[in-house]
Amino acid sequence: MGLLWEGVKKAMELLWTLDPEVLGITLFSLKVSILATLASLVLGGGAGVWLALADFPGRRLLISLVNTGMGLPPVVVGLFVTILLWRSGPLGFLGLLYTPSAIILAQTVIATPIIAGISLTAIQQLPPDLRLQILSLGASRAQMVLLLAREARLPLMGAVMAGFGGVISEVGASIMVGGNIKGSTRVLTTATVMEAGKGNFDAAIALSLILLALTFTVNALLTHIQQRDRPR
Amino acid sequence: MTAEPSALEARDLAVYRGGVQVLAIPRLEVTAGSVLALIGPNGSGKTTLLKTLAALLPFREGGLWFQGRPLDTRADLEAYRRRVTMVFQEPLLFDGPVRMNLEAGLKLRGLPAAVRQARVQEVARRFGITGLLDRQARKLSGGEAQRTSLARAFALEPEILFLDEPFSALDPPTREALMDDLALALRQTRTTTVLATHDQAEALRLADTLAVMHLGRVVQSGTGIEVVNRPADAFVAGFVGMETVLQGRVTASAGGLFRVAVGGREVEAVGGPSSGTEVLVGVRPENVTLAAPPGSGSSARNSFPCTVTRIVPKGPYFKVELDCGFFLAAFVTPGALEELALAPGRALVASFKATAAHLITGR
Numbered sequence A: 001m002g003l004l005w006e007g008v009k010k011a012m013e014l015l016w017t018l019d020p021e022v023l024g025i026t027l028f029s030l031k032v033s034i035l036a037t038l039a040s041l042v043l044g045g046g047a048g049v050w051l052a053l054a055d056f057p058g059r060r061l062l063i064s065l066v067n068t069g070m071g072l073p074p075v076v077v078g079l080f081v082t083i084l085l086w087r088s089g090p091l092g093f094l095g096l097l098y099t100p101s102a103i104i105l106a107q108t109v110i111a112t113p114i115i116a117g118i119s120l121t122a123i124q125q126l127p128p129d130l131r132l133q134i135l136s137l138g139a140s141r142a143q144m145v146l147l148l149a150r151e152a153r154l155p156l157m158g159a160v161m162a163g164f165g166g167v168i169s170e171v172g173a174s175i176m177v178g179g180n181i182k183g184s185t186r187v188l189t190t191a192t193v194m195e196a197g198k199g200n201f202d203a204a205i206a207l208s209l210i211l212l213a214l215t216f217t218v219n220a221l222l223t224h225i226q227q228r229d230r231p232r
Numbered sequence B: 001m002t003a004e005p006s007a008l009e010a011r012d013l014a015v016y017r018g019g020v021q022v023l024a025i026p027r028l029e030v031t032a033g034s035v036l037a038l039i040g041p042n043g044s045g046k047t048t049l050l051k052t053l054a055a056l057l058p059f060r061e062g063g064l065w066f067q068g069r070p071l072d073t074r075a076d077l078e079a080y081r082r083r084v085t086m087v088f089q090e091p092l093l094f095d096g097p098v099r100m101n102l103e104a105g106l107k108l109r110g111l112p113a114a115v116r117q118a119r120v121q122e123v124a125r126r127f128g129i130t131g132l133l134d135r136q137a138r139k140l141s142g143g144e145a146q147r148t149s150l151a152r153a154f155a156l157e158p159e160i161l162f163l164d165e166p167f168s169a170l171d172p173p174t175r176e177a178l179m180d181d182l183a184l185a186l187r188q189t190r191t192t193t194v195l196a197t198h199d200q201a202e203a204l205r206l207a208d209t210l211a212v213m214h215l216g217r218v219v220q221s222g223t224g225i226e227v228v229n230r231p232a233d234a235f236v237a238g239f240v241g242m243e244t245v246l247q248g249r250v251t252a253s254a255g256g257l258f259r260v261a262v263g264g265r266e267v268e269a270v271g272g273p274s275s276g277t278e279v280l281v282g283v284r285p286e287n288v289t290l291a292a293p294p295g296s297g298s299s300a301r302n303s304f305p306c307t308v309t310r311i312v313p314k315g316p317y318f319k320v321e322l323d324c325g326f327f328l329a330a331f332v333t334p335g336a337l338e339e340l341a342l343a344p345g346r347a348l349v350a351s352f353k354a355t356a357a358h359l360i361t362g363r
Helices: A002-016 A020-053 A059-069 A074-085 A100-124 A130-136 A141-151 A153-168 A172-178 A188-197 A201-228 B046-053 B074-081 B098-108 B113-126 B142-155 B172-189 B200-206 B224-229 B234-239 B334-339
Strands: B006-017 B020-031 B035-039 B061-066 B084-087 B160-164 B192-197 B209-214 B217-223 B244-254 B257-262 B265-270 B278-283 B289-291 B302-314 B317-323 B327-332 B347-352 B357-360
Touching (some): A002 A201, A020 A100, A020 A141, A020 A153, A020 A188, A020 A201, A059 A100, A100 A172, A130 A141, A130 B084, A141 A153, A153 A201, A172 A188, A188 A201, B006 B046, B006 B192, B020 B046, B020 B192, B035 B046, B035 B200, B046 B160, B046 B192, B061 B074, B084 B142, B098 B113, B098 B142, B113 B142, B142 B172, B172 B200, B192 B200, B200 B209, B200 B224, B209 B224, B209 B234, B217 B224, B217 B234, B244 B265, B244 B327, B302 B327
Parallel strands (some): B035 B209, B160 B192
Antiparallel strands (some): B244 B257, B244 B278, B257 B265, B278 B357, B289 B347, B302 B317, B302 B347, B317 B327
């Protein structure tokens, strides 16, 4: 209990004094996870909507793959992205390994199937004839997709929250592709692992609490937007 | 007098689902300004045909002609879709105020704000929803939501309106009121309409012509009176409520009347089939009168002693099923039920005129 209390006190101290290193790590974590979530929203949201509306052979298999992807272990993603970006790997020439871009890439791989799977369900849960109703009102295909997304905005917002939650909290991929380099690729989760490994539990608890607070704040903001639009 | 031009024509239309043909329409024409009702039981293909005619479902074979011009390309079909619209069984309103819903199609079609506002006011007045314009669509009752859905369609001033069982989810009083408003709107705007329904009363009330569907095909089309009184085959006869369909061999035929042997009796009917041919004869239950033995002295050509086998309530009437050597059904009022002391096993005399027995030509 004393250890936890020490951690809380340390976290308050770090936040109160605006410790430059902690602030840097926090802002960096937020930045990479938001960018990865946005990229996943475009890729996963697009794929989910497309899978919900398209009809082609192999669609069910693809949906099964997406659903499987929703539970991808970050460490496995980290391993494959590392191999991909390794100097002698297929994308080694880009020189991205151990850079923030590598973390964004890995986190995008993690969040894309999460957002795709939830988006797919969100669109499929709309009345089946709504798509035809929109077309019969005179919509183009693009207008139809936008209107469907508008109707499914609450679960789509849920998809964004799930995607963000998945990447801000993962450690396996970030540590493998980022390398936890101080001032460059260190995020809250990798810093927490490192501090705990060194036996600095108070610092580890402080970083964990900051991570929790950050996750809560972002999700509270998204929940506010989501519930503001809830049908009454 | 010139014939009304064709608003829409389907030729050799074939729709497949999962490799199975679900629709085969050699020819179907919708006259401009008229209301055509597609009637048939669930699964007969009404909705599929309606969606295909509205260019919302692809078809593998055949084509559509809009105002005499073929809709050959995808661009043709998309342009056509912007000139027609469809109302579904479910209101399918958007999450937002009623006003936003009424404006939705107008916005999608790129109409200016002033036109949109004028149209919204007009259709809201027409369908009695002016007071609901600022209400959230999801808070509407079933009747209000379907009113809004119909108003949204009329706001577009479509050249063809497709209606897919728009009243089926409503309670009877709401349905009556909305049907009255729709009938008036259709009469005043003379909007070419195709209505799919399984309710023949609804079809007879709103439509100029009926097309009866069965297993993805149109099995009979004509005016309501034609279809109801002269069904083309046993299926249509059953669907339009011709409860009694008798099969027998013609024993005599002369002067526009013929006699047909059924269950050891002879029924006289109007028509001229040759002697010896196997025919079907249909009798509507409301054309059969019942009397206590020895009979009411009816002038009807067909008068048979019968026994009541079953009595089934049918809304404000009772259907009395009779064994006359053949099956016969009659509708009676609750008053007649009491007066004749009708009950299973009761002996009666059933009568119907020769003109009430219709020759059914198809099988």
